[in-house]
Amino acid sequence: MKTNPGRFFEDYRLGETIRHATPRTVTTGDVALYTALYGPRFAVQSSDAFAQALGYPKSPLDDLLTFHVVFGKTVPDISLNALANLGYAEGGFRRPVYPGETLSTVSEVIGLKESSNRQTGVVYVRSTGSDAEGETVLSYCRWVLVRKRDPEAAIAEEHVPSFAKVVDPADLAGALPPLDVSAYDLDLAGSPHRFSDYAVGEKIDHVDGMTVEEAEHQIATRLYQNTAKVHFDALSGKETRFGRRLIYGGHVISLARALSFNGLANAFALAGINAGRHVAPLFAGDTVYAWSEVLDTAETGRGDVGLLRLRTVATKNQPCAAHPGREGDGYHPSVILDLDYWAFMPK
Amino acid sequence: MKTNPGRFFEDYRLGETIRHATPRTVTTGDVALYTALYGPRFAVQSSDAFAQALGYPKSPLDDLLTFHVVFGKTVPDISLNALANLGYAEGGFRRPVYPGETLSTVSEVIGLKESSNRQTGVVYVRSTGSDAEGETVLSYCRWVLVRKRDPEAAIAEEHVPSFAKVVDPADLAGALPPLDVSAYDLDLAGSPHRFSDYAVGEKIDHVDGMTVEEAEHQIATRLYQNTAKVHFDALSGKETRFGRRLIYGGHVISLARALSFNGLANAFALAGINAGRHVAPLFAGDTVYAWSEVLDTAETGRGDVGLLRLRTVATKNQPCAAHPGREGDGYHPSVILDLDYWAFMPK
Amino acid sequence: MKTNPGRFFEDYRLGETIRHATPRTVTTGDVALYTALYGPRFAVQSSDAFAQALGYPKSPLDDLLTFHVVFGKTVPDISLNALANLGYAEGGFRRPVYPGETLSTVSEVIGLKESSNRQTGVVYVRSTGSDAEGETVLSYCRWVLVRKRDPEAAIAEEHVPSFAKVVDPADLAGALPPLDVSAYDLDLAGSPHRFSDYAVGEKIDHVDGMTVEEAEHQIATRLYQNTAKVHFDALSGKETRFGRRLIYGGHVISLARALSFNGLANAFALAGINAGRHVAPLFAGDTVYAWSEVLDTAETGRGDVGLLRLRTVATKNQPCAAHPGREGDGYHPSVILDLDYWAFMPK
Incomplete structure (x- = not known):
């Protein structure tokens, strides 16, 4: 074979x-x-x-x-x-x-x-x-x-690993070279808000929406040489429970991150991923929106940058002014992504 | 905020x-x-x-x-x-x-x-x-x-600027380095027609048409980091007077310029924009055509290149053999762009 | 003009x-x-x-x-x-x-x-x-x-050339630099199968399918600066016998070649094209599948690589487990491409 x-x-x-x-x-x-x-x-x-x-x-x-x-x-x-x-x-x-x-x-x-x-x-x-x-x-x-x-096949050995709920910021601090943040031009960066301007609990609606086309997610997913057929084969997609092609979950993460510029323009580099969940599938023709919450802030012993722990939620076909998220045991029906991560921001 | x-x-x-x-x-x-x-x-x-x-x-x-x-x-x-x-x-x-x-x-x-x-x-x-x-x-x-x-907000100071109707060719001549046009290979360039072959008043139908897809204009407009939501958000687009996403006007300019190769292959560089107007919006699924008129020619004191003043008109869903353009106070209903510019052409 | x-x-x-x-x-x-x-x-x-x-x-x-x-x-x-x-x-x-x-x-x-x-x-x-x-x-x-x-125009001189049915492998051997195939890492290459693992007559279903969008084939065909209007103008396409835009045949060749990775991962370079035929047109919305047959193998006096003569058949909207191909004087109705070529594979 x-x-x-x-x-x-x-x-x-x-x-x-x-x-x-x-x-x-x-x-x-x-x-x-x-x-x-x-x-x-x-x-x-x-x-x-x-x-x-x-x-x-x-x-x-x-x-x-x-x-x-x-x-x-x-x-x-x-x-x-x-x-x-x-x-x-x-x-x-x-x-x-x-x-x-x-x-x-x-x-x-x-x-x-x-x-x-x-x-x-x-x-x-x-x-x-x-x-x-x-x-x-x-x-x-x-x-x-x-x-x-x-x-019927037997499984030799099973094990369920446990994961840290949050990546320790101390383990992430070395991910960037030392930076001269005095040269960080806030006009050119697109926002006047620095690390100290964000408070735990703050929620930000990223406002903008982006409609996704079949050609776009296919071009992206092939660029990454991701071969999962569910993203590319509309004919076999008809036989699935969705009846169509499914958009690569990572495409949603990137859309949400790009949308988050409007409100988090200075969160210029990712440091760690604490948790992530693709809550529901996205399909071509849907419009993606996003909002974020500041879950935590962390100093890392660096004078140049701090770390924001952010939760970014993406939705489909639902603007995010009302911050749709968890509801009871589940989620608001519009939610497609719930991502918890650390990002660097200049002090 | x-x-x-x-x-x-x-x-x-x-x-x-x-x-x-x-x-x-x-x-x-x-x-x-x-x-x-x-x-x-x-x-x-x-x-x-x-x-x-x-x-x-x-x-x-x-x-x-x-x-x-x-x-x-x-x-x-x-x-x-x-x-x-x-x-x-x-x-x-x-x-x-x-x-x-x-x-x-x-x-x-x-x-x-x-x-x-x-x-x-x-x-x-x-x-x-x-x-x-x-x-x-x-x-x-x-x-x-x-x-x-x-x-009700008051406006501190108003002023309506006046613009030159045409950019002075003398101000544009320095935009190119000195060129050895003896090395300009007309076969490789795709046309035998040089600067002296174009006459004021000449009209050229660029013949070819290009149908635009949603994915194409979105990919282009994001490449330029143009964030105008009207181009990307189909959901909120439903609430607009057009009921859908609107294509970035610059996308039309680039389509018209690329189509104009067929007839203006040696107009290899733009020098100036005299006037430009997006006459009507373009939507995905429409097919763009274009034609041009030579409005003027100018010497610039350079031996290598001259300047053609061109007017390029783009239409949607209307081939341009009949040169659709101004009609009375307005335009032929197919017209979407009316652009007046200077381009360099080898002598 | x-x-x-x-x-x-x-x-x-x-x-x-x-x-x-x-x-x-x-x-x-x-x-x-x-x-x-x-x-x-x-x-x-x-x-x-x-x-x-x-x-x-x-x-x-x-x-x-x-x-x-x-x-x-x-x-x-x-x-x-x-x-x-x-x-x-x-x-x-x-x-x-x-x-x-x-x-x-x-x-x-x-x-x-x-x-x-x-x-x-x-x-x-x-x-x-x-x-x-x-x-x-x-x-x-x-x-x-x-x-x-x-x-009525007269034709000055006519001639029907004859072509070699197969390109002589000896003429192709120099197309690659000498390679150190001991450094060819089969894990990273994605398949354990080398030149000697393929036998004449072997047929391989490449399994995966790829649905093609209008934006994709237009983007590809413009990238190649291929100007054939049948690929780009949906309006004039309505007047053709197909009633729509036609996908550039080379797009199908590239799709089939990319799909063929799944089964021919180590056929890493093309050497020659013996024969090729676009059996039927492809349109946006169709899903492309492919299968290949090993027609021949050839040594070329090189110790590093051998040549496989492959026939790759692409279909639309028809998975290829049954190897649809020639039927009587024609082809299975799903077949769109029949390509006969030489590819290099490490020994």
Whole structure:
């Protein structure tokens, strides 16, 4: 069998390491496409001159472009037969990534839990993206619900890992080079609000909306070399419970992050992902909105930047002035993403 | 309030200078996207080898890519609450821009005129795009109709600027480096027609048509970091008088310019914009056609190139063999753009 | 007449050479777009580090990106008035092409055959793509059915060329630099199957499907500066026998090649095109699938790589588990492409 059928739940072994295919050199071409697909306006990632004034060698990639490239490689080995992408935890961006660098990904199977009906199981992995020299640039945990090939197949060893509810800010402080924030030009950055201007509990409606087209999410998802057929095959999509193509969840994360510029323009770099959940699917033709809440702030021993712990919620076809979010045990029906993360902001 | 609500008419002051956010390093990635979105075939912008033979260090950006990047930055401060983009004048491209350069934009408020109903007013700005060292690469005037927040608000000082009907060719001659036009290969350029082959009054139907998709104009407009919600939010678009998303007017300019290659292949660089008007809106699914008229020709004291003053008219869903344009006080119903500009052509 | 009406059949002369317009510098921006449009995952073209370990200076372009750029230039001179693209033969990729190189194309008219009804004729050309120094990077033959302007026009000289059924592998062996295949990492490449693992007669269903959107094929076709109006003008498309825009045949070739990664991941470079036929048209909204058959294998005197002769068949709206292909004198109604080519694979 020359084609990859994808792994089924019983094919994973606890502790196993999987080297994923297709290393990827990221370029300014990828950066242009990322800008064109989401419209981010963070000055550090947009202007070499702005980045250099702060102390970067040049503009780094948007952290989520790095995330998607690292994530995309895991799909053929982890989620080709997945029924659902259940969550993220313990994500850390270790250093900026620059155009010209080559990224590859390795995943360790850190948990396995068969479902009670034995039809499926949850696979927990820690995926690590590295540069060509093997230095880690990003690591995160993800768990997915995967089909079993044979419901009767026995599972050698099961384990449910526990994750930190919040990534320790002290572990994230080294992700940026030392920055000369006196050169951080607030006019050019697009907002007068610095770290000290944000208060725990503050909620921000990001106001703008973005309607998604089939061509856009397909172009994005292929850019990341993410091969999950649910995103690309409308014919087989007709046979699914959704009856159509499903948009890659990471596309929603990037849309929400780009929309969040309007209110969080100076949260210019991601530091860590505490928790993330794709609450509901997004389809072409839907319009995405977002709002954020400041969950916490943290000093990191750095004089240049602080960390904001943010929760960004994305909705579909529902503006966010009323901050739609959790309702009882579930969510407001418009909610599609609930993401809890740390971001750097200049002091 | 952390989000940008946009300025209303009474928020502007005559003579005020606005430094716009998000400087932008343009790259060969942007160039590839620009080519993919419009299909321009001008040899100077397409081939480093062709450009270098003439005396350029490498291929410059398409002048309209520069225009859109410079323009996009002004949107959050100038046209977020605009009802209409009324016109352009006194545009000048000061020098070629190359991949790797960083562009930013400053606007000066040069005119303010409240409408008689006091609900709106016209804001006139001169916007100047500069490189990282502050050297001007492009400047142009634009006026937009902007809502008032409060119809009763008083306007401190009003002024209606007057614009030159035509940019003086002598002011544009320095926009190109000295070129060795003996190296300008007409086969590779795609047309045997030089400067002297065009006569005032000549009309050219550019023949080809281009149908626009929602994904295409959204990808383009985000590439320029233009944030006007009318282009992106189909849900709120339903509540507008058009009932749908509106295509960025600059997208039409670029389509018309790319279509104009067929008949004006050697008009390889823009020099100035005399006047421009978006006569009617364009929507996804419409097909754009264009025709041009030679309004004037000018010598500039250069032996290598001359200037053609061109009027390019774009239509929707109407081929241009009959040159649809002004009719009585208005326009043929198919007309969407009427642009009057200077372009360089080899002698 | 300043616009290009395209040539009609009686405008060609046997033996004539046509220098096509618009040389093109290919960049990493084009590479990013190519990845985003088709989703190829071949490691050599994706990772500079992977390519360099083998002995390449950096990642070469996907060979089909080179093909499309070389092909696109021929359209204004060869196929603007074409009714059908009939076939390809004797294609050879002469060396890898790298970002930063400038490509241009020359075609020689090698055959002319008027149709019996005198309304049309077949034009046969050999098109050669070269770098800025004039070194050939690709050549191939193509024949198209072209309208006559005047059915009564006489044809000076006719000739029907004969083509090799298969390109001699010995002529293709030099297309790659010597490679250190001990550095070819099968995990990173995405498949454990080397040259010796493929047997003549083996058939591989590539499983995955890709639905095509109007925006996608238009973006791709403009990227290649291919100007054939049938791909872009929906309004005039309504008057054609298809009633709509037609997708560029090369778009199908690239989709099929990208899909073929799943089963042929190590067939990392194209060497030659033996024969190709666009069996039926593709339209937006259709879903493309593909399968391949190993027609032959060839040693080339190189210790590092061998050549597989592959036939890849693409279908629309029909998965390929049953290998739909020729049926009687024709094809299964789902078939849109039948391509016979040589590809390199590490030993």
